[in-house]
Amino acid sequence: MIYIGTCGFAYRDWLGSFYPAGIASAEMLPFYARRFSAVEIDTSYYAVPPARTFASMAARTPGDFRFSVKAPASVTHLQSAALRVHDDARRLVAALAPLRECGKLVCVLAQFPNAFAPSPSNETYLRRVVEAFDGVPVVVEFRRREWQRPQTLALLRDAGAGYCNVDMPPHERLLGPSSDATGAIGYVRFHGRNVHTWWKGTNVTRYDYEYTQAELTQWSDRIAEVEQQAATTLVFFNNHARGQAARNAEALSGILQRRYGDTAPRLLAQPPAHAGAPQQGSFFANDS
Numbered sequence: 001m002i003y004i005g006t007c008g009f010a011y012r013d014w015l016g017s018f019y020p021a022g023i024a025s026a027e028m029l030p031f032y033a034r035r036f037s038a039v040e041i042d043t044s045y046y047a048v049p050p051a052r053t054f055a056s057m058a059a060r061t062p063g064d065f066r067f068s069v070k071a072p073a074s075v076t077h078l079q080s081a082a083l084r085v086h087d088d089a090r091r092l093v094a095a096l097a098p099l100r101e102c103g104k105l106v107c108v109l110a111q112f113p114n115a116f117a118p119s120p121s122n123e124t125y126l127r128r129v130v131e132a133f134d135g136v137p138v139v140v141e142f143r144r145r146e147w148q149r150p151q152t153l154a155l156l157r158d159a160g161a162g163y164c165n166v167d168m169p170p171h172e173r174l175l176g177p178s179s180d181a182t183g184a185i186g187y188v189r190f191h192g193r194n195v196h197t198w199w200k201g202t203n204v205t206r207y208d209y210e211y212t213q214a215e216l217t218q219w220s221d222r223i224a225e226v227e228q229q230a231a232t233t234l235v236f237f238n239n240h241a242r243g244q245a246a247r248n249a250e251a252l253s254g255i256l257q258r259r260y261g262d263t264a265p266r267l268l269a270q271p272p273a274h275a276g277a278p279q280q281g282s283f284f285a286n287d288s
Contacts, residue, residue: 002227003038003066003106003269004253006245007189007238017243030060036249037269038066040109040189040236045070048091055098062272067099068139068187068234071110075129079116083125089132096136106232107137107162107185114143114173123155130159139164139187139234148175156182163187165226167219169195177218179225186230188223190248192239210244216252220259223252227267 009032015021019031032039041057043049057067074086092108099105110129116122130138139162142148156163162185168174170193192209194201201208227233235252237245257264 001231001269002223002233002235002256002267004235004249004256005036005038005040005237006240006249007040007236008042008240009039011240011243013241014243014246018246026060029057033061033065034272035246037064037271038068038106038234038236040068040070040234042070044092045073045111048072048088048095051095051097054096058098058102058104061104063102063104064269065104065271066106066232066234066269067104068106068109068236069096069099071108071129071133071138075132076110076112076116079122079125083121083128085125085128085132089129090134093134093136100136105136106234107139107187108133109139109141109164109187110161111141111164112143116142117144118146118149118152126155126161127159130161137162137183137185139185141166141187141189142175145173145175148178153180153182162230164189165222166191167193169193169198171195171198174198177222179222181226181229181233184231186226186233188219188226188233188235190219190235190237190239190245204241207239208241208244209239211239211248211251213251213255216248217255219252220255223256224259 010025010028019028023031072088072092074088078086096105126140140156141164153163161182163180163182164187165178165180166175167177167190190211192207194206194209197205223233223235237249239245239248256268260267
């Protein structure tokens with residue numbers, strides 16, 4: 001099953017384009033869940049939310065809605081000389097209990113930084129990170145091109161972790177497009193192709209990019225290849241500025257609907273708003 005959504009959902013600059021103007025913050029997730037089947041929670045990268053936060057998210061979404069939760073930066077970006085995994089990994093596992101109990105949690109995404117290069121010590125640390133999440137499935141995202149090799153896929157399979165395919169700006173130091181899966185969870189993240197701001201931009205300008213239909217159609221083949229290898233495939237858009245991620249996620253959903261045709265209901269998870277005929281006047285009527 002393929003689940004499509006965005007990296008994060010509570011963006012104020014989505015008001016008026018995706019969210020109705022004046023919507024309360026507490027109503028954003030229920031509104032989002034009427035449009036998409038999954039979301040990647042990124043606030044956990046900055047600090048571990050309390051369990052009550054995830055309990056609230058579970059209560060405000062349909063039973064078939066799915067979550068991915070990003071690992072804290074203290075785990076992925078603050079590696080100690082002793083290769084000890086920060087205790088925030090254990091704290092996040094405990095906080096995720098409400099999502100796990102209702103079956104809505106798919107995995108934790110561990111995104112390592114550009115400075116994290118292949119080496120024996122880093123491979124050891126990666127294994128320890130996977131182990132630290134104590135039974136919660138982990139998908140790993142790399143940023144350095146050197147990791148994009150068969151040995152990495154073998155490492156992840158042996159460690160019991162998934163691999164995150166990415167769309168990034170074309171650059172010799174960044175990963176290229178791929179369609180790999182190393183376990184039951186397939187994963188794809190779209191970061192945009194804004195190479196001019198990638199190394200010097202903010203977390204908004206770095207990902208400020210809107211995909212064309214042609215670019216998304218090229219990815220539909222890769223996503224289909226991932227789906228054939230994995231039981232669950234998550235596809236998330238991180239180009240969140242001005243609602244671009246939401247527009248592109250819906251556009252990709254339409255492309256895959258057409259690709260799969262009659263088999264789409266079996267392969268593509270659909271939120272309630274998409275269960276029947278398209279809604280006239282929908283925000284998504286103008287796919288780009």
